[in-house]
Each structure stands twice: as structure tokens, then as C-alpha cells.
Amino acid sequence: IVKALRFRLPHRPFLRPAWMIRIGLFLYDHIGKRVTLPSSHMVNLRKSGIFKKDIKKGFEYSDCWADDARLVLMNIMAAKQKGAEVRNYCRVVSAENKEGLWHVTILNEITGERFSRKSKALVNAAGPWVKQFFDDGLQEVSPRNICLVKGSHIVVPKIHDEEYAYILQNSDDRIVFVIPYLDDFSIVGTTDVKFKGDPRRVEISTEEVDYLIEVVNEHFVKQISKDEIVWSYSGVRPLCDDESDSPQAITRDYTLELQHESGKAPLLSIFGGKLTTYRKLAETAMTHLAPFFPSLGGKWTMHDVLPGGDFNCSREQLAKNLLHNYPWLGIKTAKRYINQYGTRAWMLLEDVLSESDMGNVLGEGVYAREIDYLIKHEFVKTVEDVLWRRTKLGLYLIEEHQQAIDKYIQTKLLVNIEPLNG
Ligand SMILES: Cc1cc2nc3c(=O)[nH]c(=O)nc-3n(C[C@H](O)[C@H](O)[C@H](O)COP(=O)(O)OP(=O)(O)OC[C@H]3O[C@@H](n4cnc5c(N)ncnc54)[C@H](O)[C@@H]3O)c2cc1C
Known part of the structure; x- marks a missing residue:
């Protein structure tokens, strides 16, 4: 659930001088006591051909990407393993x-x-x-x-084929990330907007959508538009109120x-x-x-490792091992299982001898067996839990299949009510 990723910062001289960025990255490389990740350096961005003509060079550094929803969930699962009531x-x-x-x-x-x-x-x-x-x-x-600051992201079909995340500097002194997402998409975000109201009702505004699109279109040759947005999500940062003037x-x-x-x-x-x-x-x-x-x-x-994180090989190798044990899964589903569940994929498939043991196919690559696992081990109660919080299947499944999963969960939960006491 955490992957090393190289980040590239296109240099726009009118925003920050190159020497300042170099010093910043030198400190970043050395203060953090970097051990495994490669160091930062300058890069020629003209070669890739994905940027507008005025963007010629940039800087590259190491950071990590995390599946935040699953990181939280795995901590909760670990707490349960150690005796917590969830x-x-x-x-x-x-x-x-x-x-x-x-x-x-x-x-x-x-x-x-x-x-x-x-x-x-x-x-x-x-x-x-x-x-x-x-x-x-x-x-x-x-x-x-506490000061509540809203941040929103949009997800669009991938803007470029490179394996890098890009960090775009904007003239308002903010930065916007363009991060490769699930092979097919790019995540663009985030914003910083002071928020009042119920954090449950947070959603992206038209101004935020326009802002994110504008920053992308100022940099990349490929232009994006509102119609291409496949998903957007917003969250509220609970920040200690230090009486700063601007949210960022x-x-x-x-x-x-x-x-x-x-x-x-x-x-x-x-x-x-x-x-x-x-x-x-x-x-x-x-x-x-x-x-x-x-x-x-x-x-x-x-x-300590989080549940499912007990492996020493690459996730590609782990997916191959899973496929070797369960060839009918197909490489796409095997990879998805490994990315989501790690070694717990074998728990999901325990006692499964053939595809028929997986139950009905509720959507492309989604067997009833996976939903059973999610209800039993990952506290799933609603279809949104499955589509957006435990997995990101919501980006791929058509409405009819989402409804089939919803119906399946409702039926399962009716016969499986948890006792509140004891
Ligand atoms: C747009 C955005 C981008 C971010 N980017 C980054 C980033 O790049 N890197 C990074 O490190 N961090 C990032 N963060 C910050 C990170 O998401 C938060 O710091 C983190 O989620 C805070 O965790 P938390 O557990 O304190 O709060 P939350 O994750 O908000 O969890 C609080 C939980 O408490 C529950 N709760 C509330 N009231 C009750 C109650 N009365 N009873 C029971 N449960 C209750 C809520 O339902 C919720 O599940 C970002 C945040 C946002 C919004």
C-alpha cells in the first residue's frame, strides 16, 4: 500500500530560482537520512514531449505514494488482531x-x-x-x-504515460500534483479552501475544478476538460489553528x-x-x-508489518505466485488482489479449489467470495465501502454491477447481524 515514486518538478524560472530549489532538495535528501530511495537531480523535460515549449528542465526527487484508505483500514485490522473491538x-x-x-x-x-x-x-x-x-x-x-481546510482532487484518464508524478508550481505559490493512478488514470490535486459546515457534506466546487484544470493545462501539451473527469473527491484537513492568513x-x-x-x-x-x-x-x-x-x-x-504486508519479494512476483496457485483468476485480478490485500489474498482464497468455489460473478473480476471476505474481515457494511473505501472498483464497474454488489451485501448482512453486547 506504500510505493516509492519519483516526483518531477518542472522549473518555471519566474516562480522560484533554480538555486533555491536545488538547496531545498539538497536539504530534503540529507536531513531525511535517505537510505533506500535514490537522490534528487536535475532533468531535461524537453525529451518527453509532454510539456509545453517553455518548460525545458526540472528537478527529480524521491517520495512515496500511499493508498490512504487501505492504510487506515489495515491499522484497524491490526488493532482487531491485537484484541480491539471494532x-x-x-x-x-x-x-x-x-x-x-x-x-x-x-x-x-x-x-x-x-x-x-x-x-x-x-x-x-x-x-x-x-x-x-x-x-x-x-x-x-x-x-x-481547529481550522478546517478543504482539499479536492479530480481523477481523469491518464494525462501521460510516464511513471513519474509531477508537481506543478502555480503562480499563487501553491503546488498541484499529477500522480499516476491505477494504470489508467491520473489524480490531480489538491486545493486549499477554508471550510465551514459539516465535514461529511464536503464536495468539490466548480471553482476548484476550474483551478485544477487550469494548472494542468498551463503545463501539459495534452489539455484536459471537465467532461473527462471520471471521479472527484474532497476531504477536510483538521489543522491546528495558528491564525495564519492563508489556508496553505x-x-x-x-x-x-x-x-x-x-x-x-x-x-x-x-x-x-x-x-x-x-x-x-x-x-x-x-x-x-x-x-x-x-x-x-x-x-x-x-x-511490525500491517496485515497482508508480510512478504519479501516484489508485488509483481507475489501476483505471479497467486496466479500460479489460481490460474483462472487472470493476471488483472491477481494484481488487484495483491495490490489491495497483499498476502491476505491467500486468506480470501482459502479452501478454493476451482473457480466455481468463488460464487457468482457480480461484476467484471468481482466474485461473491471477495465480498464475503470484505464483510467478514474488512468491516464492510455498504456498497460504497466496497466501491470506494476498500477498493476503487467504483471507477471500473458499470451501474448494473454496482447494484448487484449492493443487493448481495444487503442479503448477506440480513443473515449476519452482529451482536452489540458481549
Ligand atoms: C485533501 C487532503 C489531502 C491530504 N494529503 C495528505 C498527504 O499528502 N500526506 C499526508 O500525510 N496527509 C495528508 N492529508 C491529511 C490526512 O488525510 C489527515 O491528516 C488524516 O486523515 C487525519 O487522520 P485522523 O485519523 O486524525 O482523522 P480522520 O482521518 O478524519 O479520521 C477521523 C475519524 O473519526 C471518526 N469520528 C468523528 N467523530 C466521531 C465520533 N463522535 N464517534 C466515532 N467516530 C468519530 C470519523 O468518522 C473519521 O473516520 C490530507 C488531507 C486532505 C483532506
């Missing part, structure tokens, strides 16, 4: 601190049922809702303010606030943060909680 679509509506424990009330947003749990500590990691949870769930004043200037750093009164259970709240630093943030969170849990062990996450 409840999807369940919202903590209130929490009361009494008799040395948190008494937490939870609402199942699908069934409408409420249930409760007790805990020795509470972590408010509600992201964009961290402050709202203080207001509504705890009815207390939040120790910090607000710090991307995080702050943890521990609140604890004698005889009461502690509350740890997380303001801000990035995916890149999530493991470090989690370690800091545990350091804050350690005094309340004397038997807690030391740090261990650095060398």
Missing part, C-alpha cells in the same frame, strides 16, 4: 467521566441502536470533528481550536492535549496531523497514556 458506522454520541471511568454512549448509525462501553481512558481522535466532540459529546470547552500557510503539525484530574479517567485529544507521521503520532499518544497503564510495554510499531 465497530464501523458507530458514533460516540456522549461520554461521561465518573467513578474513575469513561462511560461512553455509542449510536449505530445504520440500525439506530444505542449501546454503551466503559473505559479507563478516552482518546478523541475524531479528526475534523475533534472540537465538535467537545461541544456536543462532552459539553466542555475544547482546549484548542497553516501548520500541518499536530498537538496532543492530555486532560486529567485526580480520581478521574484521562482524556487525550489529537489536533491536526498527517498520514505520513501517523505512526510517530500514535507512539506519542501512547507515551502520554503510559502513566495510566503501568503494564504497557515499549514501542514496537517500527518493525
Whole structure:
């Protein structure tokens, strides 16, 4: 779920001088104690022929690409393996601190049922809702303010055939990435727009679409238009409010606030943060909680692998191994399984002797067996979970097949209701 990727920065002299970028990349290469990834260097961009004539050279450096949705999911799966109780679509509506424990009330947003749990500590990691949870769930004043900044992406058929991600500098001092996506597409993003309202209702605006298209069209020979957008998505960054004037200037750093009164259970709240630093943030969170849990062990996450990540060969080799065991899968599905599930693909296919054991074909390359696996092991409750959160099949499947998956999930979940207590 994390891949090394070379990023190329086309140089436009009227924006930033080359010496400044070179110094920046020198520091980037050396401060980060780069071990495995290749270093940065200058590149001739004329050769590729994909850029407009005024873009002649650029810089290349290493970074990584991550499947954010699956990264989050795999951490949740790892927590479950270690004994956590996981409840999807369940919202903590209130929490009361009494008799040395948190008494937490939870609402199942699908069934409408409420249930409760007790805990020795509470972590408010509600992201964009961290402050709202203080207001509504705890009815207390939040120790910090949060600034919500919307970011949107568009997905279009691939703009170029190169294996590089491009980082486009814009005259408003912002950058926009054009990243190769799932063999067939390019992701273009992101934007920075201050956001007010319910983060659940966030969506891309016409201005953001126009902005992203304009930045791409200023650089590439191939021009894109609104009609080519196959998907767009938006998110809200929960940033620590440092009273900066512009959304892109607000710090991307995080702050943890521990609140604890004698005889009461502690509350740890997380303001801000990035995916890149999530493991470090989690370690800091545990350091804050350690005094309340004397038997807690030391740090261990650095060398632990996430579920499905226990392999030492390339993912191409792993796909070949899977295809060798299950030749009827076809290389496309074998690759998709490996990219999504890693070695857990073998768990999905456990006891499968022939294609007929996979159940009905619900869409191209989608067997009922995969949906069963997703319901059983990856907390799937809705068709959107399958199409956009666990996989990106939504980009490929026609409406009729999406409906077939929806119907299948509904039928399966009716006979498989989880008990709330116990
Ligand atoms: C457009 C965009 C681009 C980004 N790009 C990058 C990037 O390139 N690199 C990077 O490192 N980071 C990036 N980020 C930041 C990264 O996505 C966030 O830092 C990260 O998602 C924050 O994680 P979180 O767990 O704190 O919050 P979230 O991911 O928002 O998770 C909070 C969760 O809490 C749940 N929740 C809320 N209230 C309750 C409640 N009462 N009860 C139960 N659950 C609740 C929500 O449903 C949600 O699932 C980007 C963010 C955006 C929006």
C-alpha cells in the first residue's frame, strides 16, 4: 500500500530560482537520512514531449505514494488482531467521566441502536470533528481550536504515460500534483479552501475544478476538460489553528492535549496531523497514556508489518505466485488482489479449489467470495465501502454491477447481524 515514486518538478524560472530549489532538495535528501530511495537531480523535460515549449528542465526527487484508505483500514485490522473491538458506522454520541471511568454512549448509525462501553481512558481522535466532540459529546470547552481546510482532487484518464508524478508550481505559490493512478488514470490535486459546515457534506466546487484544470493545462501539451473527469473527491484537513492568513500557510503539525484530574479517567485529544507521521503520532499518544497503564510495554510499531504486508519479494512476483496457485483468476485480478490485500489474498482464497468455489460473478473480476471476505474481515457494511473505501472498483464497474454488489451485501448482512453486547 506504500510505493516509492519519483516526483518531477518542472522549473518555471519566474516562480522560484533554480538555486533555491536545488538547496531545498539538497536539504530534503540529507536531513531525511535517505537510505533506500535514490537522490534528487536535475532533468531535461524537453525529451518527453509532454510539456509545453517553455518548460525545458526540472528537478527529480524521491517520495512515496500511499493508498490512504487501505492504510487506515489495515491499522484497524491490526488493532482487531491485537484484541480491539471494532465497530464501523458507530458514533460516540456522549461520554461521561465518573467513578474513575469513561462511560461512553455509542449510536449505530445504520440500525439506530444505542449501546454503551466503559473505559479507563478516552482518546478523541475524531479528526475534523475533534472540537465538535467537545461541544456536543462532552459539553466542555475544547482546549484548542481547529481550522478546517478543504482539499479536492479530480481523477481523469491518464494525462501521460510516464511513471513519474509531477508537481506543478502555480503562480499563487501553491503546488498541484499529477500522480499516476491505477494504470489508467491520473489524480490531480489538491486545493486549499477554508471550510465551514459539516465535514461529511464536503464536495468539490466548480471553482476548484476550474483551478485544477487550469494548472494542468498551463503545463501539459495534452489539455484536459471537465467532461473527462471520471471521479472527484474532497476531504477536510483538521489543522491546528495558528491564525495564519492563508489556508496553505497553516501548520500541518499536530498537538496532543492530555486532560486529567485526580480520581478521574484521562482524556487525550489529537489536533491536526498527517498520514505520513501517523505512526510517530500514535507512539506519542501512547507515551502520554503510559502513566495510566503501568503494564504497557515499549514501542514496537517500527518493525511490525500491517496485515497482508508480510512478504519479501516484489508485488509483481507475489501476483505471479497467486496466479500460479489460481490460474483462472487472470493476471488483472491477481494484481488487484495483491495490490489491495497483499498476502491476505491467500486468506480470501482459502479452501478454493476451482473457480466455481468463488460464487457468482457480480461484476467484471468481482466474485461473491471477495465480498464475503470484505464483510467478514474488512468491516464492510455498504456498497460504497466496497466501491470506494476498500477498493476503487467504483471507477471500473458499470451501474448494473454496482447494484448487484449492493443487493448481495444487503442479503448477506440480513443473515449476519452482529451482536452489540458481549
Ligand atoms: C485533501 C487532503 C489531502 C491530504 N494529503 C495528505 C498527504 O499528502 N500526506 C499526508 O500525510 N496527509 C495528508 N492529508 C491529511 C490526512 O488525510 C489527515 O491528516 C488524516 O486523515 C487525519 O487522520 P485522523 O485519523 O486524525 O482523522 P480522520 O482521518 O478524519 O479520521 C477521523 C475519524 O473519526 C471518526 N469520528 C468523528 N467523530 C466521531 C465520533 N463522535 N464517534 C466515532 N467516530 C468519530 C470519523 O468518522 C473519521 O473516520 C490530507 C488531507 C486532505 C483532506
